[in-house]
Amino acid sequence: MLDTLAHTLRAHPDRPAVLGATRTGAVRVKATHADLADLADRHTAALHARGIGRGSTVGVAVRPGPRALAVMLAVHRLGARAAVLDPGAGPDVLRARLALARPDVVLADATAQAVAGLARPLARRARLALPDLAELGPVVTVGPRLPGCAPALDSGARTTALPRPVDEDGDAVIVFTSGTTSSPRAVVHTRSSLAAGMATVAELVAPEAGRPVLGGTFFVLLPSLVSGAPVALPARPPRVLARQMRQLAPQATYLTPPQLRRLLAAGGRFTGRVWTGSAPASADLLTRVKQAGADEAWGVYALTELFPAAAVEQAEKASFTGAGDLAGTPLPGVAAKTDATGELLLSGPAARHRCLGREPDPWVATGDRAHLDAYGRIVLEGRLKDMVLREAENIYPGLYEPALHVPGVELAVLVGVPAGDGDEHLVAVVQPSRGADRDALRAALAGPLERMGAARPDAVLLADIPLAGRSLKPDRAATARLAAVRLAAVRRSDGSRG
Template identity: 40%
Template sequence: MSANPPRRNGAGKESLWVVVPAYNEGAGITATLRALSAQCLPPAGVVVVDNASTDDTAEVVRAYAAAHPELNLELLHESQKGTGAAADTGMRHAIARGATHLARTDADCLPPPHWTAAIMRAFDEGLELVAGRLRPRTDEFPLNWKERWLLPVLQPLAAAFGRIRPGNQGPDYLGPYVMSPACTLGITAELYERCGGFPRAPIEEVHDDRELVNRVRKVTTAYGRRRDVWVYWSMRRARAYGLRGTLAWYARPGRRDKEMAKEVDVRLPRPRPRRPPAGPPRRPRRVDEADLVGRVLAQAERTPGAVALVHGPGDRQMTYGELRHRVLAVTHGLRRAGLRPGDRVLLGVRHSAATVIIALSVVAAGGTLVIVDPGAGPQMFAARLRSARPRWVIAESALYSLNRLRVLRGPARRAGLLLPGVTDPALRHVRVGPWLPGVPAGALDFAELMRGPAPETAGERDPHAPAVVVFTSGTTDAPRGVVHSAASLAAGLRLCRDRFPLGPGDVVHDAGFMLGLPALIAGARWSIPAARDPVDGFLAEVARRGVTHAFCVPVHLAQMLEESGDRLPGCLRYLLLGSAPVPPAVLRRAVAAAGGRTEVLSVYALTEMLPVAIADAAEKFAHWDSGSGGDLLGAPLPGVEAKIAADDELLLRGPNTCLGYLGEPPLEWLETGDLARLDDRGRLILIGRKKDMLIRGSANIYPGLYEPAIAALPGVAEAAMVGLADPVTGDEEVVLAVVPDGDVPPAALRSRLRRALPEVIDAAALPDRIEVLPGLPRAGRSHKLDRDALRALVGEGRGTRGPVRGR
């Protein structure tokens, strides 16, 4: 595979053109053109061939070309009827215009944003003809279950029939038959001319895609199918012909096709003008700005056919209409089963589309969602469960089995999934997934709830009542649960949306709700990562799904850039980094990989208050270069108030602050535990963590004040400072742990740092010892620096290194 991305135009460069034959598609071709405009790899040109349409197809295409000159859209006319003739005219025109590679789709299909890039990747791998697959469109009209299963059933049947069909066999063929729908294929210009191209014959006589494949098979074996080369295919013919008729259409051209064409008009109907209502017009539904669920449902009501969620390994899609129906159905089912306002509901489901439906439904029903990280261990989980006192549990069936069946408790403990009390029969249960041994008796089936009736929610929920409890810290004796209301979450999401705008056509990639919910409120698409590993497949998924906004943890990004050769997908416009400070080396690599296409932002947020401040890369570089010390967090976002306590602790409050901690009085000011200062421009500068402060002699040393400056030195990838207390005096030995970036040998790095450190940090903060490590220990899902583990690690080598400073 080529190390460089395909190029577009110019002498000696690759040039991909897309050809779209069209007949009476004036009502729907704009959607296809929009999909081609949204390609991550823009085509060099698009040729629409009007095949003697009797409607306004040509006028619609001309208007789109005038409004979108960046697409380089050309309109041709072909009077000879048949998609083969129209496609052939377009292909040969594109070749004459300099195309080296060709792709075809149809005027009623929607290519996903990665389509052209996937075709070019296949060419880079050596294919000369690239065949693709089909997925059903869901935006034209609601599909019944038969229509949803038609393509998954039809495609393998048609492929199998094609391999054994007598007309596709013979001694002249160099390779086996491969089914290649004409609406999603790519072919090199050289092969197209060499094999003869599409047949210029009516489809009643020959299938143009089948004939093209057979012509290719006579001259080369460099052809094949690719799973990532697919388009959304219109289900109009399937609805008009039914399963039997559709199979007949593909199985044998001839008289049957002519009869079907006469009997059925499969064009999209023009919307009929509506008569004015007899009474006064209905006022649009008013939704409180703080009503988080109501705003998502209102957006879904406005755009039911648009895609809301992309999820799962197969990039499955859920429309806004489907999401709305399922949320309303689960809300109704939970209320009917006895869920009362204020009931707490423990969530035991990995992040997925089901998690989104559950969260919205529980809050809509008046419940309070309880989120507990199982990775804290069984003792901490049990303590948090006692503190939360949930009345309901919604969990995956496998989780119930692991915790109920004695034989599985060992594997559950090793996997970090031993959750004492989760199967308590005194609680109400909902299982997600098929029934398995160990699922509590009487547990409701989540799938059945989604299929149930979906009436509009009755009654209004107080947006300032508790909606979510998230456990983040504390001990087994005193667990600490952060309590948010819908209003506080809505305020935070609004701040996110104001800083990086979202709207229809945008795709957000995030495993959490910080970006996902603003996307749903704005009518954008929420892409939920499919893999459990936050690194594996992340960038490939971003490219394949056409993601425009993505969130990840800095340490994960560093691994991704290492594996991808410091390349970010071209479709990405915003990359948000958070959950931990961004090391200078990682930020530099991210900006270089973005190449000016992507704005890289650092987000400062807490579970109690998200977000607080956002800084762009240029601001952070300027701060580090100034030598002012500390890590720039950015100016507090509008509405967020910040003040510095006498001990330098950062205190915050604002509309996005949580209600408080479970079982404790409401907060007036949020004590962050972070040490900070405000610069002359009112921006927050992080000095360190209050609990991380080191004491040596009479000096208080804040590691966060110096670690960014040290990490920015040549040869250093990461840096962290910890203290090792003397067991008698309590005075701390200051140890600097660094991870080399590979440019300087470890032995030389230590001596270089001894010379460089006095120039970048205060004399009172110079370390007593420098340790060069292969990596820093990290903990938790966010991979934050584990200072306790680092302290233990460098403590093993105590006294083995000479001091940097005199004591």
């Protein structure tokens, strides 16, 4: 698909490719097809001049947008692989990841650099940090260069003839996921697995030429641009995003569940089909999205190791009455099974080839406990590592959390709090929607709590749930600490009254 995109950009140079929004929500063109193609050619020439080619590794710390896409096109053309670096991970984590990936060069934009001069305070304001340049190895700046940044990638120079595009399979991208500072975990996708994932997205979303799509991820940008649909990068402030949505009336929208909740709170309206993933999306959230104007609202189950794996539309999810969280039917080409422990295993053309430093394995261990229902649909029962042990009984939160998402609930998670004797208390932490009546909410929760039987929580706390990561998933460890503090305060209060 990257090869097809390179051809499409040249075939239709005047088409808008990437759209942005002003503070008023007005739409502006950030890059045309010709802009992207020219930028990709300049990056290709500059990297080629530095000796980057088949077998090379290029570290990429560039914010999502036209420049990041142009970098990926250049790396792909040269047959190199891109190691995606998250500048927000912190110096220690980055140092360990770089030691594993061993990039030949690191491309970083100004906002991703915390070096001397003006770049350091800029990065501090953006909450970004990179180790010293000497530890990173060769670093070059792509995009506008501020004083104190690394030397610029010589993207102004053009060779008389660009190298012939590499046309064979091989490593395409390294994406770091979970893992410790001392032992990072790096997922390796090949050119063929990446292409298979993007083809699945294109078939699932089926964007129409000329109508905008809203979203900022690589898997949204590529299929949309290949189909001739311009992509609008979502504004960050919810109220600006709401105005942007009104201006664009996108045919398809991809936002994470936290973005959807904030947009709904800001009075946002939807058009066309809406897709969400990267974090749990309840049936209630998808219902609210459709009530706010969407024709369809889809939850996508995807992993870094296999994107996308399954999808479910709001109507199907809302009608599901079984225990657990319905993730949907595996998408074409995706095979699913469970092992003896109940862990969900996935395989297919879009599955990662291996983890860096490990042998290839055709089956992706998801870390999710699940089962396949009578219709072959994936039903999640919770993360294996999230299991709570209470009175010698294993409790999997994912089996019960969906039932807690009654109207008026924004988020709900079940966490274990140490009981002091090796056992755990099970606590439901429920985040009310803005303006929800708390007494009415507790009354609405009574029925679902009663139906949890032996898994009924020892306590229910109404509180904002901490979020973590770029996808802003519920931070269960932080939520458990919050629950422990709140329960201890209640006990102290009860003791003082006694």
